[in-house]
Amino acid sequence: MKKSDLPAGMYIFIISVPYMIAIAVKKQTRNVIIPQMSNKAFGFKIQTKLAGTLARTGVIHTPHGDIKTPAFIVVGTKANVKAMTPEMVRDVHAQVVLANAYHLYLQPGHELISKAGGLSKFMNWNGPTFTDSGGFQVLSLGSGFKKVLAMTTDVNAELTIAKKGDRHAWVTDDGVKFKSHIDGSFHFFTPEFSMQIQHGIGSDVAMAFDELTSLSDTRAYQEESLARTHTWAERSLTEMKRLNATTPDYYQALFGVLQGANYEDLRKQTATWMAERDFDGFGIGGALEKDEMSTIIRWCNEILPENKPRHLLGISEPDDIFAAIEQGIDTFDCVSPTRVARNGSAYTPHGRVNIRGQKYREDFRPVVEGCKCYTCTNYTAAYINHLSRAKESLAGTLLSVHNEYFIIKLVDDIRSSINDGTFYEFRNRFLKDYY
RNA sequence: GCUGGAAUCGUGUAGUGGCAAUCACGGAAGACUGUAAAUCUUCUGCCGUAAGGCUUCGUAGGUUCGAGUCCUACUUCCAGCA
Numbered sequence: 001m002k003k004s005d006l007p008a009g010m011y012i013f014i015i016s017v018p019y020m021i022a023i024a025v026k027k028q029t030r031n032v033i034i035p036q037m038s039n040k041a042f043g044f045k046i047q048t049k050l051a052g053t054l055a056r057t058g059v060i061h062t063p064h065g066d067i068k069t070p071a072f073i074v075v076g077t078k079a080n081v082k083a084m085t086p087e088m089v090r091d092v093h094a095q096v097v098l099a100n101a102y103h104l105y106l107q108p109g110h111e112l113i114s115k116a117g118g119l120s121k122f123m124n125w126n127g128p129t130f131t132d133s134g135g136f137q138v139l140s141l142g143s144g145f146k147k148v149l150a151m152t153t154d155v156n157a158e159l160t161i162a163k164k165g166d167r168h169a170w171v172t173d174d175g176v177k178f179k180s181h182i183d184g185s186f187h188f189f190t191p192e193f194s195m196q197i198q199h200g201i202g203s204d205v206a207m208a209f210d211e212l213t214s215l216s217d218t219r220a221y222q223e224e225s226l227a228r229t230h231t232w233a234e235r236s237l238t239e240m241k242r243l244n245a246t247t248p249d250y251y252q253a254l255f256g257v258l259q260g261a262n263y264e265d266l267r268k269q270t271a272t273w274m275a276e277r278d279f280d281g282f283g284i285g286g287a288l289e290k291d292e293m294s295t296i297i298r299w300c301n302e303i304l305p306e307n308k309p310r311h312l313l314g315i316s317e318p319d320d321i322f323a324a325i326e327q328g329i330d331t332f333d334c335v336s337p338t339r340v341a342r343n344g345s346a347y348t349p350h351g352r353v354n355i356r357g358q359k360y361r362e363d364f365r366p367v368v369e370g371c372k373c374y375t376c377t378n379y380t381a382a383y384i385n386h387l388s389r390a391k392e393s394l395a396g397t398l399l400s401v402h403n404e405y406f407i408i409k410l411v412d413d414i415r416s417s418i419n420d421g422t423f424y425e426f427r428n429r430f431l432k433d434y435y
Numbered sequence: 436g437c438u439g440g441a442a443u444c445g446u447g448u449a450g451u452g453g454c455a456a457u458c459a460c461g462g463a464a465g466a467c468u469g470u471a472a473a474u475c476u477u478c479u480g481c482c483g484u485a486a487g488g489c490u491u492c493g494u495a496g497g498u499u500c501g502a503g504u505c506c507u508a509c510u511u512c513c514a515g516c517a
Contacts, residue, residue: 345466
């Protein structure tokens with residue numbers, strides 16, 4: 001294998017120690033976090049447990065550095081966190097970036113990222129990375145296509161499923177046919193192919209290829225789909241083991257993904273099934289109704305092995321984060337902080353607010369007074385209000401910086417509060433102000 | 436001064452004798468949870484919570500069953516010519 005084919009993390013093992021130190025010193029002077037290298041390719045260690053709950057703090061070791069958990073993972077779907085530079089991502093204290101196999105396969109292609117030295121190096125992040133398998137696109141381009149309601153968390157909403165002709169994704173037992181949202185071309189994803197893409201991208205943690213169903217699918221379909229997701233998980237695991245065997249210096253961890261919608265028996269069944277397999281960790285997925293989320297996570301995590309990390313896919317509202325951590329979630333990822341930022345909204349200790357609103361026109365205070373983020377220490381709400389109204393992209397950048405900082409700090413503070421034994425006090429105080 | 440053209444919602448416009456107000460912008464509010472998303476939804480003459488009611492197409496007349504639309508005069512603006 002050529003050196004250039006290896007993901008970034010592997011260089012460190014190959015190059016000499018003095019050179020490594022030289023890099024470290026150089027990076028230190030640039031005030032950049034140095035990836036903490038570990039001899040163990042991947043591992044998880046629990047630090048503190050919160051008595052009477054499933055909550056815990058700990059550390060996930062990856063080839064690109066350690067992740068203190070619970071941790072909020074920022075989403076960088078197409079190998080970038082939208083509207084932010086990697087320097088900004090570091091400055092908001094992000095520990096991990098999660099990218100997407102479907103998007104990167106379409107553009108620029110996983111082979112190219114592999115040639116570039118892996119995702120982390122390619123995007124100049126140089127920290128740990130996760131990738132999603134494309135499983136989310138089974139819903140967002142499939143049964144949930146153009147039907148926002150299929151993914152809603154609003155229990156009062158009328159749920160619908162996109163007709164087959166309207167979709168850009170079609171599920172078969174063998175895999176999923178996608179119609180590219182970029183050029184309309186067709187592509188077939190199997191579990192094996194998703195693993196090859198993710199392994200090529202070179203993330204530290206890959207997700208098993210799964211089928212994300214709509215809450216409006218029937219119970220019979222949820223059962224059928226869960227069985228398929230199990231088959232795909234098994235195939236993902238087999239293929240990942242094969243791929244890892246081909247790269248002795250690069251071990252990519254694989255998380256099994258739990259589906260089962262909001263059915264207790266299906267969630268417990270899949271947790272039991274996953275727990276028996278040799279996954280490095282687990283992802284809890286599904287279009288989760290807000291009211292049911294905490295219960296569903298508990299069903300899963302009471303069964304999943306304690307010594308492996310558990311990721312909750314696509315969640316970042318503060319109340320959801322508290323609830324999920326109490327039920328034993330270690331990592332989260334979510335597009336919300338950057339998406340709502342680009343749409344003009346900011347997280348504050350008193351809830352989410354629309355900075356584009358008339359009330360901020362002449363508000364010359366920071367978005368959040370006392371917030372230590374770059375945005376709040378340098379800019380006023382009125383200025384961002386102006387930028388947003390003027391459709392200047394800097395508005396999205398500044399609000400993304402603030403929102404990511406806000407959510408990451410929240411999870412960091414929760415971690416500290418568990419370690420300090422002040423979790424409940426912190427949670428009650430925070431949520432009282434927030435809602 | 437002459438000739439020609441124009442005048443419709445906050446702005447720019449659509450409306451070609453038959454229920455005025457289309458579209459865009461601007462404005463207000465809201466949504467966004469493994470990114471087809473720097474996007475989407477609703478409202479935006481007046482009164483009314485609503486059902487609904489009432490006004491309005493520069494001004495004043497005229498033709499017509501019926502005028503934003505055709506005619507006359509005036510006002511203002513634009514262009515060309517002096």
